[in-house]
Amino acid sequence: MTRQFAAPPHYVQGRDVLDELGEHVEPLGDRVLLLADDIVLDIIEERATASLERAGVDVVVEEFGGEASAEEIDRIADVCRDAETDAIIGAGGGKALDTAKAAREIVDGAAVSLPTIASTDAPTSALSVVYTEDGEFEEYRFYDRHPDAVIVDTAVVAGAPTRLFRSGIADALATWFEASAVDRAGAANVIGGEPTDAALELARLAYDTLREQADPAVEAVEVDAVTEGVESVVEANTLLSGLGFESGGLAAAHSIHNGLTQLEATHGATHGEKVNIGTLSQLVLEGREGAFVEEIVDFSLDIGLPVTLAEIGLEEPTPEQLDAVAEAACAPDETIHNEPFDVEPAMVRDAIRTADAIGRRLKAARE
C-alpha cells in the first residue's frame, strides 16, 4: 500500500478572523452561498456579510435545516443552482459544514468551512457524514477535493457553549487511538492509503496537546476567554484531529459512535460525547492496561466528558439495545475492522458494558 496524506490548502485561525472572511473567499468566488442555521446566523451573519461585501463578493444567505441528510443536501444544491453561486460557505457545527461540502460536490465550485464551534474535526476533511432525517447514521460520502479554505474565529468559538468545546476535545482525543490502531493493523486510512508518519505525528500531537492544555482551556472557554491554551486546543480539535483522522485513519471508537446513533435515546448527546464512549470502549476492546483506561476516564471526568452510558441517554440499556449497537458497529464497511485483530459484535458489546462499569465506578468515587 502506498503512503497517502491529503489536506486542505488553507487554514486560518485566530481572534476576529471572521472580519477577514472576504479576503480569503474573494480568490475563490464572486458570488457565495452562506449556509448556517438561525442560531449561527444571529452570531455571524452581519460581520460575515460585511466582510464579504468589502471584498466585492456577493452573498446569498440560506438557513440550514439542522440535519446533514440526503434531502437537505439536495435542497441546498438546488438553492446554489438557482442563486447561481460559485462558492459555498458552511458555517456552524459539523452538520452544516458537512452539508455544505456535500452540496458543493453536486454543484461544483469552491467550498469554505467556517466552524463557529470547535466541536468536531469535520471542518478540514474531504468527506461528509450523512444521516437520515431522524438522525441515524446513514453513510460516509468521500470527495476528491478538500474545502478550499478553513477559517476559525477563536473568539466566536470561545463564546459558544463549553459543552460543544468539550465535545471537540472528545472527538480529537479519539484520533490518536484510532490512527495508531490503523497503523498497528497495517490498515488503510480514510483516503485509502497507508498512514504517513506525518499523519501519525499530528494525531499524537493532538493527544499530547489535549492532555496538557484541555483542562485550562475548558476553564477559559467557561468565561468566553481566548488564551494561548484555547488557541492550541482549537487547533488540536480542528486541524490536528482533522488531518490526523483523515490521513491517519479511523478504527473502533467511531464505529461504536455510529452504532450508538441507532438508538434514539442517544440523539441528545453530541457527536463528541458519543465518540468518548466509543474511545473508552475501544481501549477496553484492545485489552489496554486497566491503569491506562482509568487514566483516560479520569481525564474525561476532569474536563466534564461522559464516561457512562447513562450520560449519553442510555439509563438502563437492554441487552437487545446493546446488541443492536454492537451489530451496527461491526457492519462490514465499518472502520472497527481496522483494529489489529478480528472484531465480533459480542466483543464490542462486552467492551461497551465494561467501559461503562469502569466509568460508573470512577464517577461515583468522585461524588
Ligand SMILES: NC(=O)c1ccc[n+]([C@@H]2O[C@H](COP(=O)([O-])OP(=O)(O)OC[C@H]3O[C@@H](n4cnc5c(N)ncnc54)[C@H](O)[C@@H]3O)[C@@H](O)[C@H]2O)c1
Ligand atoms: N465530515 C467529517 O469529517 C466529520 C468529522 C466529525 C464529525 N462529523 C459530523 O459532525 C456532526 C456533529 O457536529 P456538531 O457536534 O458540531 O453538531 P451540530 O452540527 O449539530 O451543531 C451543534 C449545534 O451548535 C450550534 N452552534 C454552532 N455554533 C454555535 C455558536 N457559536 N454558539 C452557539 N451555538 C452554536 C448549532 O446551532 C447546532 O445546533 C455529526 O453529524 C458528525 O457525524 C463529521
Ligand SMILES: [Zn+2]
Ligand atoms: Zn468524529
